[in-house]
Amino acid sequence: MAVLVALIASAAGVLTASHLGRLVLLAGLAILPLVVTGAGVAVGVRESSQTQFCMSCHEMEPYGKSLFVDNPTALSAVHYQKRLISRDTTCYACHTDYALFGDAKAKLNGLKHVWVHYFGTIPERPKLYQPYPNYNCLHCHSDARSFLEAPPHQDLQAELQSGAKSCLGCHDLAHDLEGVKAQNFWLPERRP
Template sequence: MKKTEIAGLFLLAVIGVLAGTYTIHRTSTTEFCLSCHEMEAHGFELKRSAHAVDKDKNPISCVQCHMPPGYGLDYFMVKSYLGVRDAVAHFASDTDNLDRRAMQLVARRFVADANCLACHTDLTRNVKGKPISPEGKKAHDAWLGKDGNARRTCAGCHANMAHLPIFDRRYAVNAGFAAKLPRTAEQ
């Protein structure tokens, strides 16, 4: 190969890396996530949830929960999978009638425990600093491997932390969260 061909390929590679980096960064913003109308309900619920802000009182972004921490291979693989899946849903589905029950089950698989532990460092206390319930302590001890082994993730047990679909508003544990959301004919 000639030097000009090598230089051209190098320049294309640099442009590709820069464009990819910009795209990943831009599509990892909450603003981008909520730019599709089918995500508006999720944003509305997040703003009214206990997880509207992080431990430093900064607004929680979608990627803080739904993407693996860091920008390694895991992040790129999950980002690619979710991006393709969301694009297909957006362009090839009836976005006005998405099955939130099914979406919720899938979304929980993409909430890494490390993301929860970034804010929730003391698993013996609730967010108000009070000791958790005996049932909660037993579950956390099992998750930590102190008293048995738990196979569930944080999101597997703690459902509806930031999003509360209408079908889940009926549970007593969700009553406080549901009170912050508008009533609809579907309830």
């Protein structure tokens, strides 16, 4: 251990002896923490965007189970079961804003959930922090043939795009929690 300390002191003495050495030390002291912090934030953002992360809170367990409910009108179940969204990032795909700072806004809203989880009173049904925006749906559906050719959508394009009419006005069942309570789950057939 004493040898290691002596080596570090010797290297520091050599580096501080020259102008370039002092710049290298300064850069190491300033840049290394920034790089490590940036890498940590990047890993945290990636991991907290995973469905498995969302389901790690017991409050979200029924919402995770709602992905498997056998109900063709439940949005989360339909999207998950038909593989319309990535299974690894199911929650994040629908609960992030696709605007410029949407990722940051989604993470800040997630931190509000964490705060309530540890320091607040957990509501029976967790709430969104704003009305669900149409552009989260339209991000994927606005140029999809099934969306564009559906008669109800043809008549409502301008209203849906402007937000005057909510997608959830017609598609009002996002998570079928009653189906979860009844244990009405869809299971894929196992082929021999």
